[in-house]
Amino acid sequence: MTTHSPADLGEAVRGLATELGDLLVLDEETRSQFTTDYGKIVHRTPGAVARCSNAEEVARVVRACRAAGVPVVGRGPGHTQTGQSTTEGGVLFDTSAMQVIHEIDAETLIAVCDAGVIWRDLTAATVEQGLVPRVLTNNLGVSIGGTLSVAGLGVASFRYGAQVDNVTELEVVTGTGEIVLCSPEKNSDLFDVVRSGLSQFGIITKVHVQLRRAKPRVRKYFLLYDDLGALMKDCEGSMQVGDETIHSLESWCSPCFQGVRKIGDGMELGVGAQTFAYWMYPLHVTVEYDEGAEPNDEEILARFSPYRHLETSDYTQHEFCERLLPLFTLWDRSGYTEMAHPWMETVLPWDKAQEFIELALSQLPPQALGPGGHILLWPSRADTSKAPLFKHPEGEFVMGWGILPGVPKEFLDMALAQLDMASELSIGFGGKRYLSGYITFDTAEKWEAHFGSETWARIKEAKKRYDPDGILDTGFFRF
Ligand SMILES: Cc1cc2nc3c(=O)[nH]c(=O)nc-3n(C[C@H](O)[C@H](O)[C@H](O)COP(=O)(O)OP(=O)(O)OC[C@H]3O[C@@H](n4cnc5c(N)ncnc54)[C@H](O)[C@@H]3O)c2cc1C
CATH class of the missing domain: 3.40.462.10 (FAD-linked oxidases, C-terminal domain)
Incomplete structure (x- = not known):
């Protein structure tokens, strides 16, 4: 867990900017676009905004932040309501710089996308081929990484579950700065905590989304x-x-x-x-x-x-x-x-x-x-x-x-x-x-009660393994 004072944190972020160049944006106008979320209840100003276009760049930034003890947070279009996608003084990963739909495979019914892709854009691209993502949220103006970090519920969830149940592989940069591919078969412990993990274990960079054939x-x-x-x-x-x-x-x-x-x-x-x-x-x-x-x-x-x-x-x-x-x-x-x-x-x-x-x-x-x-x-x-x-x-x-x-x-x-x-x-x-909303769980006991003792123990274990220095911490979860 970072122990910087606000002034030291500012100093540390400025040091990172020298090291990371264009990957970090420090100007006030940019940072001021990320001072709250859809809730407009919590107000925090990031020290810098990271604009990375792939996992290698994200990993470079995460490793540098870890070495400098600077907190980081993932951020899509910011539809959370209690500051889950904000940071005071840390580095905010604006995933709008990761917007590529790499592949839509009508045979395997899988779309491979960057985590910053907006569901609206993926839907428009798949519908043209007679396909749709199996579950869509009511608001399509949200990012794939953002809804996978919460759950992603929709009007078809009664049949297919949440969006987190409809991905087959994730590329994740963990809090140690490693790039890890995870799925139900590979590194499943990471796959299981990153989904609905609210940015606590890693930054999701690429996603395999399941599609279905849809009538017109x-x-x-x-x-x-x-x-x-x-x-x-x-x-x-x-x-x-x-x-x-x-x-x-x-x-x-x-x-x-x-x-x-x-x-x-x-x-x-x-x-x-x-x-x-x-x-x-x-x-x-x-x-x-x-x-x-x-x-x-x-x-x-x-x-x-x-x-x-x-x-x-x-x-x-x-x-x-x-x-x-x-x-x-x-x-x-x-x-x-x-x-x-x-x-x-x-x-x-x-x-x-x-x-x-x-x-x-x-x-x-x-x-x-x-x-x-x-x-x-x-x-x-x-x-x-x-x-x-x-x-x-x-x-x-x-x-x-x-x-x-x-x-x-x-x-x-x-x-x-x-x-x-x-x-x-x-x-x-x-x-x-539902954890994207107005949440006031202010003690570890309340979080444990929400997740249940077994899952809470698993979360703490995964935190130690994938974010040992606690840099992926907005203060939302209380450990
Ligand atoms: C108008 C409106 C309608 C909504 N409708 C629905 C609905 O129908 N169903 C539903 O389930 N939800 C719904 N929501 C909630 C919304 O889906 C969630 O708040 C979702 O997390 C928003 O995604 P986002 O892309 O804006 O992410 P953000 O709000 O930017 O981020 C959400 C969380 O994900 C983390 N995060 C973002 N990107 C990444 C990444 N790449 N890697 C790791 N962590 C990341 C953030 O740190 C944060 O914890 C709605 C919200 C609004 C405001």
């Missing part, structure tokens, strides 16, 4: 439920192993505003009165098809029992992958993007999910989400994901729940306190937090 058209059915239990029952039906009819499941908790109710004495907002909602649950299900071989709507809809079937729409495969882009554009236009985003995502045991979600929603004034904020539901099978560091409850199914508010600065402290309570409550219900 997607039909989406917009269903609306007024009963979470009914939605879950219908999802169970669509998630049975061997039943391949439904290709994606996407869901939300959506507030139907009911005005103001009394919660105490007087009518002051937050003390005597609170806005409240009746919660509804949209479920979007899709079926892929070939041109001229449309799905039988009656047969598909007979599988579900919503309150209403609102609409049916057809998309090209590419339009479907990018379906949420208009929403993100709206967020930019409405000011949502500029706010703080203390997102609280948790993966709940299926048998406790309904009770937790209904309890949490009953306490939530809908305005607390801010304009554009929303609540995600993510039904999945539990057994599709086996990556050891992506923690989720056991059982046949799990339910992800994510509250994604946009919070103005003046309400941030209040919102953080409430989200902390919601996080504690979800953990009490057996939930496991």
